[in-house]
Amino acid sequence: APEAQADVMEAIKERGTIVVGIRADYRPYGYLGPNGENIGIEPTLARDVAERLGVDYEFVPVVAANRMEFLQQGRIDLMIATMTDTAERRRVVNIVEPNYYSSGTNLLARKGIGVSAWEDLRDRPICAIQGAFYNRKTQEEFGANLIAFTGTAEVLTALQQGRCQAFVYDDSFIQARLQEPEWADYEMPVETIDDAPWGLAVAHGEDNFYAFMSEVIEDWHRTGKIIALEEEYGVDPIPFTRRMHEEFSAN
Amino acid sequence: MMVRGPKGHAGLGGGTDLPVLLPAAERLQRRSERERLLGAPRLRLRGRDLAWLCLMLICFTGYAEAQAAAAGREPISIALLRWVPLLFQGFVFNIVISVLSMALGTVLGVVLGLMQISLLPPIRFSSWFVTQFFRNAPWLVLLFYCIFLLPFEIRAFGMRIPFPDWIKAIIGLSLPVMANVSEIVRGAVRSIPSGQWEAAESLAFNRNQTIWKIILPQCVKRMLPPWMNLYAILTMATVLASIVGVSEVMTLARRVLAAEVRNDLLIPLYGMILVWFFVYCYPIARLTQWLERRYAVKL
Amino acid sequence: MSAAWSESDPIVDIRDVHKSFGPVQVLAGVSLSMPMRSTACIIGPSGSGKSTLLRCINALVPIEKGSIKVRGIEVNDPKVDILNLRRRVGMVFQQYNLFPHKTALQNVMMAPITVLKQDRAEVEERARRLLRKVRLEGKEDAYPGELSGGQQQRVAIARSLAMSPEVMLFDEVTAALDPETVKEVLITIRELAEEGMTCLLVTHEMGFAREVADHIYFTDRGLIVEHGPPKEFFSNPRDPRTREFLGQIL
């Protein structure tokens, strides 16, 4: 979009507000607080960016269908929305290096269904979330019969009703569920795969802003801010954040 | 009974307290009279449907509540109540968007529909094309194009005038409404016997007068049910507005479910929204039924 | 209106009019001319094109060949101010074509108010007078669906008269009427003719035609077979087809 030519940092400062695209339906990364405010790990990070710029912030909840367009068009200045970093996405938006987070994929399955490896999924009805990037692999490589819903509440209900035998999703979410008594009959039977990095993105051409955000992310890793946030929101710090923290605090 | 003045004039000045309402009252009475004659009394259900619906939901919530209690979790009703203010805000968005895009779409649609019956082939053809395109295109796609084609802010005279998402939603939704209304108008006009056109023309009504005074009034009754249908469909389609970035009630519901991470909220939560929609739409349905009766023409 | 027309010329002048609906030829060269203030009747077998001819005069259907002039103005000329023409030509339809969403009174009042922009109170008064004239007092507020056939027909007459046209076309205006009302209509039309109106009627009632008309036209298969003043026409028809037709009257 033509807007991207002008420096967005200037625009943000002039406006006095940074507009950030975030998720609002993925606890604990971005979700609604009791009063409807956007809270979670990513909104906190976004607020930190605004603080560093010395401006106000405004959140725009985004979904897969509109987030790229919002960013390209200038509707949002920055996107921190649990987006997995892939080559295709890099073509469309400018994903900032280094990655700020990462996730692995695993299964939430009823105990005793006879799945111990990913390959065992063949022809079984498996629930998933629509649009997840590992859906294709689950289908194409493991041959699962994928049943994808829009939200986790639907999936968990379907799983309990026996409409599918397992739920393929981010491992951190599954781990959190397994802590709850309701899911005592369930397990995480296979190895975590696809440790996929998440990227936050700015529009193409925003090199100044890119450089700025790149430094910010490094600083988050260096100071261990992300690990602190994980702990604050009740997630076991994942290997990725620990590794990054070590890497950046070393030099 | 009917009060007739000396000139056979109905009601007026008959010494009743509500003279203004009399013609309508008389008309209504006549209608009910007629309905009796035709042996087809129209059903008046008032709150019965609603009562049933609520009963169903109470049973269901009760069932879910018991389950939640058994699992030692926070009661569902408490969890729901916490989110009501937020969800209701979203619901208001749905209503505002539906009302405004219906209004806009209807106005545009009537114009487009009349263009479809125009005597000038270019107008007729182009309006037919516009109608077909916007009617056949998926609503979601039209809304998506609105993100592209409409700016998020307008810069004029060095000022930034924001162009809010909900206005985009209204515009995006009014397009298919327009196309549907256009077809409804065309269909209704086409179903009027040609004798009516001829009678009006022979009385030197011009085309506009014929359409507005003779044809459309007779169409009102048969346009109302599909129009109401359309409004219902539109209200339900406001859910799609989330793609342009409007946090309407269904989007919020999805977020609430994600925030609560409790799947036993799924049905009660959507059930509550269902009741809201019903409580909002049902009176409108009744109103249109009343209007339909009001504009009924004995054939 | 037209500079070339004067009151002594025929007010309705039809020359060699042809009209087909698809393969069906309905008018096969009809000519007819009416001086002002005259009353003519068209009689003829059912389906011979009488209604179609009236509709052509009012430009409700286009003609294929020939010319129809009203007050010297060619009706089928695309440039002509057709509304102005229709304001001067009233028509009562065979099927009445009342507006079902309006009461009898409103049916009569609508056109003068909408088209001629006349004063509502004044129009209402005239409309009530007209309805009284066709003996419909008490039915002013009834809708067409609540009226008997003859009552509807009379509303249609009143509706046309309310426009005070210069030429009136009546299509089987007495068909649904009882003898008493026919007589009233007869008187009304005579009055109108005296006031300067020109009337063209299609009718199946020979008695009525004889009484009301200055001139009778007999149509058969899209042609005017014979015409003449009623006395002559009825007492001494020349054409065999006419004779046959008139011989059938009960």
Next chain:
Amino acid sequence: MSAAWSESDPIVDIRDVHKSFGPVQVLAGVSLSMPMRSTACIIGPSGSGKSTLLRCINALVPIEKGSIKVRGIEVNDPKVDILNLRRRVGMVFQQYNLFPHKTALQNVMMAPITVLKQDRAEVEERARRLLRKVRLEGKEDAYPGELSGGQQQRVAIARSLAMSPEVMLFDEVTAALDPETVKEVLITIRELAEEGMTCLLVTHEMGFAREVADHIYFTDRGLIVEHGPPKEFFSNPRDPRTREFLGQIL
């Protein structure tokens, strides 16, 4: 049908029938009885309730008081087999009420095929014969919207006759017809009567009434004011209202 009825009893027997539309009293105690194979005419001013009476006989509108018996069967009895009744009673409407989505031929053929389950080929043959009888050959495939008033009326007559009912109710069946066709209809009705049909006609054509009917009824304001055989009725009316009415005939 009813065991109590024999052919010598009246086939249509109407006693003290009352009917109102809201505040408008339309029938105020009508009584009338017709022997089999007879033909009766109802005449009377427009709006006097003639059409309403016919519709009551066919149970299209309920009555408020009185009794209507056809072949000894009470029409308004809720338990009566109304379809069976209607199959035996045919009706031609004042406004024709043709089915606009069917051609003339289909309009005539529909009921025998659908209702009586008769053989299509046989019905078609009869339908074409009936249409020829009402002089509509060549118009078999025209839709009602393409027919002239009189042609529609004739289709309506043919449609009713195709059901070969025992009683026929004709509402102003000649209104849109020219004298020639009226005569044909007259002949047809006479033939039908000879074949055993009972006909009740509403008409405004006194000549026709005189020729066709065995008995004439005169209605005014919802009452039968006078009745009698045509000769007597027309030459020597007793009631002043009848006299006045007949005096108006042109």
Next chain:
Amino acid sequence: MDVIYDWFRQLYIDHGINLTIVYDRFDRNRMLGGLWTTIKLSLTCLALSVLIGLVGAWLQGARSVLLRAVVQGYIQFFRNTPPLVQMYFFFFALGSLMPQVRNEFGFTQPMIDNYTWAIISLSFFAGAFNVEIFRSGIEAVPKSTVEAAESLGYTRLQSYIHVVLPLAFRVCLPALNNNLVNLVKTTTLAYAIAVPEMLYVANQIWSDAVNVPEMMTFLLFAYVALVGILVWVMRKWEQSMALPGYGR
């Protein structure tokens, strides 16, 4: 074929227009599957909803007050609540109350699958609208025409089928058209209960390949074409049913 695929691959490389549904075998197959599901779903629901509409409109004129009340309740419920929620209700709430069956893996699962529930709920939804549409058409049939049929001895059903409906259809065809077009488009809602129709597939593809505008445009063309066929058929029908003496 490969030439075409390569051309589209090059289109992506050169111009960023990414139509994986052409050159990527997996995406192509799932989109074809989605298209087929949409077609099947649409056709089944079209037929069922029209049937429901006809029967409902007929029942609305029934003598029994109870029957009419049931039909009214049905219409009002389905017309005034969001179809998405209806779908959830059918699938998650009602679906769990249905009998369970044992599947090939030895587990019990609900008897009626999501595809069937989608058909049921969409048909009922569109059917409620069709009832109203037919009713408006039926009420536009002149009483006198019905009387003519009655006086010829037609039963109520016969006059409904032979006289009332053919005329009512002509009046309400444009409105019915609208509703059926909307129904075809509403089949996209089945994505909510994981029926792999076109939007469901498109959604997955644009998440994978980040080509939302391309997929949206594809959806536009696909639906305009699908619906176009429906509209074309209906229009032919409408024209073939046009009556002399109506409209101008």
